[in-house]
Amino acid sequence: MKREFNIFRQSEDYDSLLKRRLCVDTDPRYSKEIRDFIYSNLDDFLIVAERVLTFQRMYYDKYNQEYRHTSGNQVSAFKFIEIKNTRIYCQEMSYSDGQFFIICARLFEKKSQKNNKKNLPLLVTISKYEYEYKP
Amino acid sequence: MSMNTNHNDIKKDFKNIFNARSEEKEIKHDAFILMSAFLSEIEFIQDQRKITRKELAERIGVKAPYLTQVFRNNKPLNFYTLAKIKRVLGITFNVIASSKETKAASVDEIRALEGNSFYKMSETAPIEKGTIAKNSCLWVASKENTQSGPTGSLTTVGSFTTNNNYGAKTVSL
Numbered sequence: 001m002k003r004e005f006n007i008f009r010q011s012e013d014y015d016s017l018l019k020r021r022l023c024v025d026t027d028p029r030y031s032k033e034i035r036d037f038i039y040s041n042l043d044d045f046l047i048v049a050e051r052v053l054t055f056q057r058m059y060y061d062k063y064n065q066e067y068r069h070t071s072g073n074q075v076s077a078f079k080f081i082e083i084k085n086t087r088i089y090c091q092e093m094s095y096s097d098g099q100f101f102i103i104c105a106r107l108f109e110k111k112s113q114k115n116n117k118k119n120l121p122l123l124v125t126i127s128k129y130e131y132e133y134k135p
Numbered sequence: 136m137s138m139n140t141n142h143n144d145i146k147k148d149f150k151n152i153f154n155a156r157s158e159e160k161e162i163k164h165d166a167f168i169l170m171s172a173f174l175s176e177i178e179f180i181q182d183q184r185k186i187t188r189k190e191l192a193e194r195i196g197v198k199a200p201y202l203t204q205v206f207r208n209n210k211p212l213n214f215y216t217l218a219k220i221k222r223v224l225g226i227t228f229n230v231i232a233s234s235k236e237t238k239a240a241s242v243d244e245i246r247a248l249e250g251n252s253f254y255k256m257s258e259t260a261p262i263e264k265g266t267i268a269k270n271s272c273l274w275v276a277s278k279e280n281t282q283s284g285p286t287g288s289l290t291t292v293g294s295f296t297t298n299n300n301y302g303a304k305t306v307s308l
Contacts, residue, residue: 008149008150008152008153009152009153024145026142026146031145032145035149038152039148042156043160043164044208045152046152046153046164047164047167047168047208050164050168051171055171055172057178060174060175060178061207081207082209
């Protein structure tokens with residue numbers, strides 16, 4: 001079954017000409033904890049969000065690509081290194097009209113520097129998510 | 136904020152993330168975004184030239200962890216450090232200011248639009264006014280921003296109307 005997501009911020013909100021959308025997976029099991037984490041670390045998140053939605057080079061220390069599945073699906077992460085090394089893992093998805101979706105899917109406290117058996121299965125799972133976009 | 140469990144409330148909570156905060160917080164936020172504009176350009180140059188952060192720190196005489204803190208927006212970038220980076224990398228920064236109502240297309244935005252096809256200026260052709268069709272763009276990239284158009288430099292040519300999928304928008308160039 002295809003998964004659904006909600007758009008909660010987009011490039012145009014900043015008068016940017018880019019077409020990026022920041023979204024959240026509608027699964028309440030995960031969206032609630034992502035929401036709570038964001039509200040607890042709002043100032044940090046808002047800076048990363050604006051950079052990601054308005055800068056051409058969106059990847060940097062605090063938002064970067066983490067894993068690419070053989071299908072081509074890309075998983076990225078918002079990185080909160082100083083906050084228990086927490087990650088918000090997202091699937092990146094392009095749409096035919098040029099829209100680019102960053103879908104926040106799961107929260108994860110990363111214990112090690114590299115991807116390992118603890119978080120790799122999660123990255124693989126997220127990369128396999130099939131999202132449905134209803135224009 | 137109430138932490139409701141209802142799906143619609145969660146959706147609303149996510150929208151509310153971007154509600155206005157105190158002026159002090161907004162100013163601090165804007166300051167970090169301004170710094171990020173410089174830092175993003177510096178990282179681009181570093182990537183191009185394969186200069187690591189540690190090397191850059193050594194060249195400007197600061198500790199690498201300090202620079203990392205700056206690049207992570209944990210510490211403010213001061214203009215003295217910026218000037219040192221500018222000097223060791225041999226680069227210049229071109230700053231464009233405009234009012235919000237006639238927001239100039241940023242270099243980032245112009246770069247992002249490159250290659251989407253539609254209208255391409257030759258090296259010598261004058262810059263023209265035009266309407267940009269849906270899902271297309273005006274190609275205006277200029278390495279040195281020295282191309283001249285009917286009214287002068289690239290940044291003062293005039294406005295172009297884009298009809299994209301989120302409505303018409305005028306882009307001042």
